[in-house]
Amino acid sequence: MEDPGKIPRWELKEETVTFSSRVWELRTRRYTHPHKNITEDFYYINSPDWVVVLGRTVEGKILMVRQFRWGIDDFSWELPGGIVDPGEDPLEAGLREFKEETGYEAPSGTIIGVCHPNPAMLNNRCHFVFADNVVPSESGTQWDAHEEMEISSLSTGELKDWIDHSKVGHSLALVGLFYYQLKVAAL
Secondary structure (H helix, E strand, O other): OOOOOOOOEEEEEEEEEEOOOOOOOOEEEEHHHHHHHOOOHHHHOOOOEEEEEEEEEEEOEEEEEEEOOOOOOOOEEOOOOEEEOOOOHHHHHHHHHHHHHHHOOOEEEEEEEEOOOOOOOOOOOOEEEEEEEEEEEEOOOOOOOOOEEEEEOOHHHHHHHHHOOEEEEEHHHHHHHHHHHHHOOOO
16 A cells, blocks of 8 residues: 555556667656556666766875867866776776776775766766875876866865866766765865
């Protein structure tokens, strides 16, 4: 029996893949409301989990990357990160992505948070990794074919100024910095 104080869960009737790409699928789910006699199609993006890394150098600076983003048709300052490969541990994925994108490596890292980037249209989660005492690696960056990045290391004061002046606008970078402030150090 349903709790009268709770809203009812829609019933999933059917799911199909509408479009598939290299990194995500657009899927259609047909739902029926249990009381309103409504049946509708809803669309969502089926995507692997993501990881975002907040790397702090031995000098106490935070590494940021700037890259071109097709969705906004412009450049974006953000924290390094990427896709968690199938079967890969999010922490390992974060340290791997961090090294590939920044050319820095970390002796270790820790998960400092997890969120659903946009549960209205995405089914994945984003894991946030803190890596302390990162240092340049001998191998340098290892970008994918579609990646080119500018890398900057910022003091916490500079980073706060960038946030205050909306120079950092990527929502997942801001969430990562929020987790950093809550669990590691005040900005």
